[in-house]
Amino acid sequence: MIRVVMEHARKHPGLIPQFFFILLGMGGASFYLMRLAKGPHVTWKHGSNPEPWNNLSPSYQYKFVAINTDYKNLKKEGPDY
Structure with missing residues (x-):
């Protein structure tokens, strides 16, 4: 999966910001779900x-x-x- 993303990023450098913001959103959502799971x-x-x-x-x-x-x-x- 990562290899395919890296190949697409090399062929189409305009996709790099899109990949970055998708990963940032997924990381933020994961962090927020972990925070909610530890609530009182x-x-x-x-x-x-x-x-x-x-x-x-x-x-x-x-x-x-x-x-x-x-x-x-x-x-x-x-x-x-």
Whole structure:
């Protein structure tokens, strides 16, 4: 597969940026999926802690980027279970 891509890149040098950006996009998507798989709302071991999201504090920032929400000032609105 890589050999075929290299042959095409030698014959058509205009394809090199396209190959670069495709690989960059695939790498970024893979990185983001790995990041999501390690989040607090994902359970891989159901026996040890089936609901890990219940252990998080109310000031935990769930979003990747929070523009308008200040998570430091949030208060917990419910009972402790």
